[in-house]
Amino acid sequence: MFVVLHPDHRNPLYLQLVAAIRGAIVRGDVTPGERLPAARDLAESLGMNMHTVLRAYRMLADEGVIELRRGRGAVVTRRPEGRAQVEAAARELADLARAHGMAREEVLALLADESPGRSR
Amino acid sequence: MFVVLHPDHRNPLYLQLVAAIRGAIVRGDVTPGERLPAARDLAESLGMNMHTVLRAYRMLADEGVIELRRGRGAVVTRRPEGRAQVEAAARELADLARAHGMAREEVLALLADESPGRSR
């Protein structure tokens, strides 16, 4: 299988799985347009529950990394102009911040808070 | 209870709950800083499962409408309107960047180019 989970008890299972899959995609182990294993299959092969895998899949889908559709499975998103999207988002953020008179450092700090992940 | 769900089978339960709670907050039925009922309590009083309520809570937390912390409960976020918008934009940018596997420093550099305090 293309994901190997080295036990890390500091992070929940589904987050480890998210990281592993994201890594596999970034490394090119799975290419855009390719399908990920069915949640149940991956769950079984990893010795975990279907829900745990589905939760990871859903999070990746929220991020736009994969597309999740009923009956079809999880497909890695094809994005031709990825960087352009990020730049557009950055510009929008900058504009908004300026509109509210926020200092540059403040925005950078804000972004840093959002970057690591979703620990709460 | 402050939420009443009129059965709507076109939308899943947890989405109806999200809408109901968001509405309650907008209407001022629950004010910023106030705590929402414990997920399990609300679930019981609405005749639904804990997980369904927790899922709604988690979605609201992702939107930044409430803060969800273990052992403390779900507290309505108190925050000026503008800052919430900026935070949403920052979150979106962070998600996008993560989706593309961009390093944090890379994003920060990108944003710095677009940020206030720089003459164009």
Added chain:
DNA sequence: ACCTATTTGTCCGTATGTATG
């Protein structure tokens, strides 16, 4: 400093629904 109750977090399990191919 300690203990306890509260409350969310995670994970497992099961069942049924529903879009896709």
Added chain:
DNA sequence: CCATACATACGGACAAATAGG
């Protein structure tokens, strides 16, 4: 029509953070 695979919802158990006494 049928198999596949995610979507939703229910239930239970234990872990972990928080708050209060």
